[in-house]
Amino acid sequence: xxxxxxxxxxxxxxxxxxxxxxxxxxxxxxxxxxxxxxxxxxxxxxxxxxxxxxxxxxxxxxxxxxxxxxxxxxxxxxxxxxxxxxxxxxxxxxxxxxxxxxxxxxxxxxxxxxxxxxxxxxxxxxxxxxxxxxxxxxxxxxxxxxxxxxxxxxxxxxxxxxxxxxxxxxxxxxxxxxxxxxxxxxxxxxxxxxxxxxxxxxxxxxxxxxxxxxxxxxxxxxxxxxxxxxxxxxxxxxxxxxxxxxxxxxxxxxxxxxxxxxxxxxxxxxxxxxxxxxxxxxxxxxxxxxxxxxxxxxxxxxxxxxxxxxxxxxxxxxxxxxxxxxxxxxxxxxxxxxxxxxxxxxxxxxxxxxxxxxxxxx
Ligand SMILES: [Zn+2]
Numbered sequence: 001x002x003x004x005x006x007x008x009x010x011x012x013x014x015x016x017x018x019x020x021x022x023x024x025x026x027x028x029x030x031x032x033x034x035x036x037x038x039x040x041x042x043x044x045x046x047x048x049x050x051x052x053x054x055x056x057x058x059x060x061x062x063x064x065x066x067x068x069x070x071x072x073x074x075x076x077x078x079x080x081x082x083x084x085x086x087x088x089x090x091x092x093x094x095x096x097x098x099x100x101x102x103x104x105x106x107x108x109x110x111x112x113x114x115x116x117x118x119x120x121x122x123x124x125x126x127x128x129x130x131x132x133x134x135x136x137x138x139x140x141x142x143x144x145x146x147x148x149x150x151x152x153x154x155x156x157x158x159x160x161x162x163x164x165x166x167x168x169x170x171x172x173x174x175x176x177x178x179x180x181x182x183x184x185x186x187x188x189x190x191x192x193x194x195x196x197x198x199x200x201x202x203x204x205x206x207x208x209x210x211x212x213x214x215x216x217x218x219x220x221x222x223x224x225x226x227x228x229x230x231x232x233x234x235x236x237x238x239x240x241x242x243x244x245x246x247x248x249x250x251x252x253x254x255x256x257x258x259x260x261x262x263x264x265x266x267x268x269x270x271x272x273x274x275x276x277x278x279x280x281x282x283x284x285x286x287x288x289x290x291x292x293x294x295x296x297x298x299x300x301x302x303x304x305x306x307x308x309x310x311x312x313x314x315x316x317x318x319x320x321x322x323x324x325x326x327x328x329x330x331x332x333x334x335x336x337x338x339x340x341x342x343x344x345x346x347x348x349x350x351x352x353x354x355x356x357x358x359x360x361x362x
Pocket of ligand 1: 016017018101311
């Protein structure tokens with residue numbers, strides 16, 4: 001059996017993903033938009049000419065047994081119920097554990113964690129998004145002391161409510177250069193900002209409160225790093241900016257998500273800090289050269305620090321393509337490196353995450 005065939009047999013722990021939308025896209029452009037980080041519908045027709053999308057259409061068509069055109073793939077999708085279509089693609093990934101960020105998509109348009117477990121035929125568990133908690137508290141009119149209490153309580157009780165990790169999107173708000181904000185600064189920021197989590201002292205305060213509440217019995221903390229949608233100021237999402245936080249919370253495992261184009265910076269952090277782990281989710285499947293990203297990731301970082309995730313959101317096609325391309329890229333890259341390729345792949349696809357998130361042996 002070739003290495004790629006062997007890797008297809010290894011069950012995946014997808015430690016960071018999102019739920020699927022309950023409804024099909026209404027138009028071809030909306031379908032294209034699901035493969036893009038752009039929320040601007042004028043951008044979506046350009047998706048049709050992107051390398052990763054074109055290859056994706058070929059790979060999906062091969063799986064579904066339809067013509068390799070976007071119209072044919074969309075037609076196949078629309079002929080099935082959304083959950084049935086999703087089950088076909090998610091079950092083909094061989095995922096055994098699926099961890100879902102509870103901050104996106106909005107629950108009213110997405111499948112629940114329990115429904116995702118049934119669709120994917122695997123264990124599904126939630127990840128608590130810190131900023132979701134804070135935004136809900138602010139929307140209910142919380143002042144700084146109430147906001148702080150709410151964040152601390154939710155985080156401290158997360159493990160007992162079945163959460164397997166925390167997630168922060170500080171990168172999307174005010175960036176990863178998180179400062180130690182005083183309560184006074186937060187109070188001023190809150191007065192100025194109204195009910196929104198926008199001002200830097202407030203965003204930083206919320207994250208620091210959450211990390212302090214988590215420190216006694218820490219859950220892994222997933223950190224959005226690198227590219228994403230247009231909400232982001234990319235240089236502020238460089239994971240190297242996290243250094244002071246990583247050193248302050250040295251017993252807390254930080255898992256850097258996505259990382260592109262700062263894969264090397266993330267690899268350096270994982271090289272020097274025992275409490276730093278990372279993935280190249282979202283980067284794979286979106287970049288045209290996934291193997292190159294793995295090469296960069298493993299230039300400095302030990303194999304035991306890198307883990308698989310899809311970061312798939314909204315569309316089942318992304319779960320399928322993420323799993324397919326991670327395995328293809330690992331099968332390309334690991335034989336170039338010293339060590340047992342199959343053992344390395346097993347660590348990255350499954351064992352590293354099982355150890356970090358404390359999954360009981362099957
Ligand atoms: Zn995500």
